[in-house]
Amino acid sequence: MNNKLKGQFVIALVCFLLGLMLVAQFRSTQKSGSALTSLQRIQELTTELKTVMDEREKLKEELAEMRKRLEEYENSAADVSRVTEAMKRELEKARIAAGLLEGTGPGIVITLNDSNLPRQPGEDPNLFLVHDEDILKVVNELFAAGAEAVSVNGQRIIATSEIRCVGPTIMVNSVRLAPPFVIQAIGNPDNLESSLKMRGGIIESLQVFGIQVSIKKQDKINMPAYTGAIKFEYFEPVKAGE
């Protein structure tokens, strides 16, 4: 009987532990809604939170750096002289060249859209879509014809701009664009138009597949500025005279 009583006490001890764990588990399950869905979801959210926090940290650093730079500029702006005036003009020119300024001017607007020809069965549907290469060729042709500024669907083409196919869309300046593609170019409108329309040129080869191309000459085009971030991580300029 003594043994049996002892056994009951031992079981009671384990029951005590069981009750403790049950309550703890119940509480943690209650807190996070359902036990089954929560675990995976929580892991996902944890990693997401971590990446976002890292990003935030990085942005904070960037902000601090920007603030410091702004302060430096303000300090240096306090003593405006002829040198800084000249530098300002130089800067303006550099910014125009870099595509960081909005602007207007005469030029042409080209609209490219996917083909609306009825497709024959067995034909490759890819032939009837506007591809990154098509846009690339048009932009290249425009620059060759003396365009001073080019934008695709509002994305200004700058020195580091990419034009690349990403799945069903086309990426320019890390922004996804979908047809119709509106390409604006500032330059001599006649030159630009004839460069595209020349025999055997880019427009002719596009129209073979029924891609809809329209070209409009305009007296005034509003050219947007490049709005993305400019970051040089690896490039270091070589100073003259060194």
Next chain:
Amino acid sequence: MIIPLIGLILGILVGMLVPVDIPINYAPYVSIAVLAALDSVFGGLRALAEGHFDGNIFITGFFANALLAGFLAFLGDKLGIPIYMAAIFAFGVRIFQNLAIIRRLVLDRLFKK
């Protein structure tokens, strides 16, 4: 039979009064441990009813089962295989078996009287 029940109620009460919080990462391990404890309790009750209860075997069994189950859950987590299913399965089957034996013994005792 009344003493284990008191233990259980005491455990629940203490658990409610003392806020023991389990980090969400360890929740699967605790659920396995709960199952191991349940299994041990039923096994102990059965042994008690059959009259060959051994406190040492019971206690070591409880901890060994809980630890092995926890380890399996951990290993499964690392390997991406739900090995803890094995523990859940084994414990679940044993709980029902023990319950059946306990039920039979209790019924026997009731009808003999």
